Amino acid sequence: MVQPYELFYWPSIQGRGEFVRLALEEAGADYVDVARRDGGVDLLMAALEVGDHPSFAPPFLKAGEQTIGQVANILLYLGEQHGLAPRTEPGRLWVHQLQLTIADLVTEAHDTHHPIASMLYYEDQKPEAKRRAADFVETRIPKFMGYFARLLANPEPRDYLLGERVSYADLSLFQVIEGLRYAFPNAMKKVEQEHPELTGLRDRVAARPKIAAYLASPRRIPFNQDGIFRRYPELDA
Amino acid sequence: MVQPYELFYWPSIQGRGEFVRLALEEAGADYVDVARRDGGVDLLMAALEVGDHPSFAPPFLKAGEQTIGQVANILLYLGEQHGLAPRTEPGRLWVHQLQLTIADLVTEAHDTHHPIASMLYYEDQKPEAKRRAADFVETRIPKFMGYFARLLANPEPRDYLLGERVSYADLSLFQVIEGLRYAFPNAMKKVEQEHPELTGLRDRVAARPKIAAYLASPRRIPFNQDGIFRRYPELDA
Numbered sequence: 041m042v043q044p045y046e047l048f049y050w051p052s053i054q055g056r057g058e059f060v061r062l063a064l065e066e067a068g069a070d071y072v073d074v075a076r077r078d079g080g081v082d083l084l085m086a087a088l089e090v091g092d093h094p095s096f097a098p099p100f101l102k103a104g105e106q107t108i109g110q111v112a113n114i115l116l117y118l119g120e121q122h123g124l125a126p127r128t129e130p131g132r133l134w135v136h137q138l139q140l141t142i143a144d145l146v147t148e149a150h151d152t153h154h155p156i157a158s159m160l161y162y163e164d165q166k167p168e169a170k171r172r173a174a175d176f177v178e179t180r181i182p183k184f185m186g187y188f189a190r191l192l193a194n195p196e197p198r199d200y201l202l203g204e205r206v207s208y209a210d211l212s213l214f215q216v217i218e219g220l221r222y223a224f225p226n227a228m229k230k231v232e233q234e235h236p237e238l239t240g241l242r243d244r245v246a247a248r249p250k251i252a253a254y255l256a257s258p259r260r261i262p263f264n265q266d267g268i269f270r271r272y273p274e275l276d277a
Numbered sequence: 278m279v280q281p282y283e284l285f286y287w288p289s290i291q292g293r294g295e296f297v298r299l300a301l302e303e304a305g306a307d308y309v310d311v312a313r314r315d316g317g318v319d320l321l322m323a324a325l326e327v328g329d330h331p332s333f334a335p336p337f338l339k340a341g342e343q344t345i346g347q348v349a350n351i352l353l354y355l356g357e358q359h360g361l362a363p364r365t366e367p368g369r370l371w372v373h374q375l376q377l378t379i380a381d382l383v384t385e386a387h388d389t390h391h392p393i394a395s396m397l398y399y400e401d402q403k404p405e406a407k408r409r410a411a412d413f414v415e416t417r418i419p420k421f422m423g424y425f426a427r428l429l430a431n432p433e434p435r436d437y438l439l440g441e442r443v444s445y446a447d448l449s450l451f452q453v454i455e456g457l458r459y460a461f462p463n464a465m466k467k468v469e470q471e472h473p474e475l476t477g478l479r480d481r482v483a484a485r486p487k488i489a490a491y492l493a494s495p496r497r498i499p500f501n502q503d504g505i506f507r508r509y510p511e512l513d514a
Contacts, residue, residue, distance in 0.1 A: 093371050096378045096424050106367050110377040112349075113370055130343050133350055134330050140347040141333045147384060155392050155405065157412035168392065168405045175394035187333050 042104040042121075045071040048084045049099035053267040054219075054260075056146065057099040059111050060118070062211040065254040067122035073259070112139045115208040124208040131202065138191075138201055138209040142216055145184045149219065150268045152176045152275055162272070173275035177227040181220065188213055189235035197237070199244055206248065213238075214245035219269030224276045279341040279358075282308040285321045286336035290504040291452075291497075293383065294336040296348050297355070299448040302491040304359035310496070349376045352445040361445040368439065375428075375438055375446040379453055382421045386456065387505045389413045389512055399509070410512035414464040418457065425450055426472035434474070436481055443485065450475075451482035456506030461513045 045064065049057030051073070064071045075084040087107075088095060095109030101117070108114050116136055119125030125135045150158075155172040156165040191201055200210045217238055221228045232239045245251055254260055263269055282301065286294030288310070301308045312321040324344075325332060332346030338354070345351050353373055356362030362372045387395075392409040393402040428438055437447045454475055458465045469476045482488055491497055500506055 093367075093374070094424075094428075095374070096381075096421070106370070108370055108374065110374045113374045113377055116373070117370055130330075133343070133345050133354055136353070137330070137332070137345065137347045137350045140350055144333075144384075147381075151388070151392075155388075156408045157416070159412070159416065165408075168408070171393045171402075171405070175396070179394070179396065184333070187331075191331075 043070040045069055046102040047071055047073050047099060048087050048102070049073070049075060050084075051076040051080060052261065052264070054215075054263060054269075055099075055267050056111050058215055058261075059142075059208075059212045060099050060101060060114050061259070062215055062251065062254070063115055063118045063122070063124055063208045065259075066206070066208075066211055066248065066250050067118060067124060068250055069118075069122065112136065112143050115139055115212070119208045124206070124211075126202065126205075126207070135202060135207045135209050138188075138207075139212060141184070141187070142209065142212045145180075145216060146268060148176060148180055149216075149223065152223075153270050153272060162270075166274075169272070169275060173272075174277065177224060177276065181224065181227055181231055185220075185231045185235055185238060188241075189237045192237035192241055200241065206245070210241065210245055211251070214242050214251075217242045219263065219267075222263040223269040223271055225271075226276050280307040282306055283311050283339040284308055284336060285311050285324050285339070287321075288312040288317060289498065289501070291456075291500060291506075292336075292504050293348050295452055295498075296379075296445075296449045297336050297338060297351050298496070299452055299488065299491070300352055300355045300359070300361055300445045302496075303443070303445075303448055303485065303487050304355060304361060305487055306355075306359065349373065349380050352376055352449070356445045361443070361448075363439065363442075363444070372439060372444045372446045375425075375444075376449060378421070378424070379446065379449045382417075382453060383505060385413060385417055386453075386460065389460075390507050390509060399507075403511075406509070406512060410509075411514065414461060414513065418461065418464055418468060422457075422468045422472055422475060425478075426474045429474035429478055437478065443482070447478065447482055448488070451479050451488075454479045456500070456504075459500040460506040460508055462508075463513050 047057065047060055049055065074080045084098060091107050093107050099111060099114065100107055100109035101114045108117050119135065125132050152173040153162045153169050154165065155168045162169060192198060200206050201213065246255065284294065284297055286292065311317045321335060328344050330344050336348060336351065337344055337346035338351045345354050356372065362369050389410040390399045390406050391402065392405040399406060429435060437443050438450065483492065
């Protein structure tokens with residue numbers, strides 16, 4: 041039996057695990073968020089070290105006998121299992137390409153507050169963070185968001201990145217927009233004024249019944265200062 | 278007709294395109310490295326802007342009617358087409374997971390010399406590069422390389438990451454080892470002394486007839502100071 045899936049991720053942040061959670065929720069899948077149970081973090085740490093296919097880092101997903109790591113890879117799997125990706129090979133590769141581009145943006149968003157080392161505190165790399173964030177706000181957010189906005193607008197306006205049907209990349213783009221709004225509200229206000237397609241996509245995903253129910257539930261961890269998207273006003277100049 | 282493939286990537290560096298080139302060479306595929314021909318860079322720039330599936334950045338591969346972007350995604354495709362990945366779904370996902378972990382390492386290697394902004398010169402971010410590279414050498418290279426070495430050693434020594442058969446992830450790991458040797462020779466000497474499995478993997482890939490022929494050919498661009506892996510002695514302390 042493949043379900044219930046077991047998701048292994050840090051229990052107190054959205055982080056990279058949130059891209060998986062959103063797909064599981066939209067799929068209506070039966071899953072356990074292992075580390076959010078009592079003693080779950082120990083299970084997470086232990087699971088990192090064992091098995092034929094150990095992950096370099098969380099999140100990873102146990103699906104029956106299989107353990108699958110790397111967010112985009114987990115979504116590749118879930119997309120096929122739950123109709124969150126096209127069935128044709130070109131379509132499957134295209135949605136995966138979009139997901140990998142989102143993953144690049146997520147890494148860059150993380151590095152705005154940790155440009156030197158993940159293991160150091162933000163306070164130990166503030167001057168560097170300020171320089172990196174300035175470039176992120178000035179050049180990277182507009183470039184990434186402009187790219188996705190063009191996909192939503194051309195050759196004609198569409199509801200989701202691939203057309204009428206939602207895919208896991210839409211859920212992830214929703215999450216990135218939410219995260220950037222939290223971390224860089226000033227920058228995102230400008231970007232969304234220029235690209236209303238992004239606001240439309242965000243609103244459509246948020247209104248999907250299963251996503252709306254999830255966002256209103258205690259399963260959705262609020263954004264906070266330990267995740268990938270953090271609000272340091274000095275970085276959102 | 279899918280072949281000849283057309284690879285679109287910067288003509289003067291190995292860069293991210295090299296992971297694709299190595300897979301194409303090992304596969305014995307018929308391909309054109311478009312931008313290395315006269316006027317090819319213009320074709321590359323133009324191709325970024327058109328089509329149903331525009332890429333955010335090079336490299337991307339045209340395979341007949343399909344255009345596929347993102348290195349790991351291109352390798353997912355080529356792996357299936359040319360037997361550079363297992364045929365079973367768990368195997369396909371596992372080798373892809375390894376590739377995505379390599380991609381994370383590649384991004385971190387790039388950011389050692391560009392911790393602030395890709396569009397700035399190294400000379401404009403040297404103090405930050407020095408801090409970031411110090412962490413990369415001290416904690417990140419050992420963590421990533423230790424992970425791959427363990428996979429090559431456990432539960433018993435194996436020739437390639439998945440066992441007896443080479444996969445695209447092996448070719449990419451070879452490339453990362455070569456790149457780290459170029460950029461961080463002191464750090465890599467220590468790492469390989471501790472993890473001879475990595476040297477073994479590197480040597481096995483380099484000795485594969487098609488790879489050996491490629492490496493000896495003018496098609497292999499030498500490492501240089503414009504690529505992802507750059508030799509700045511001050512960063513290899």
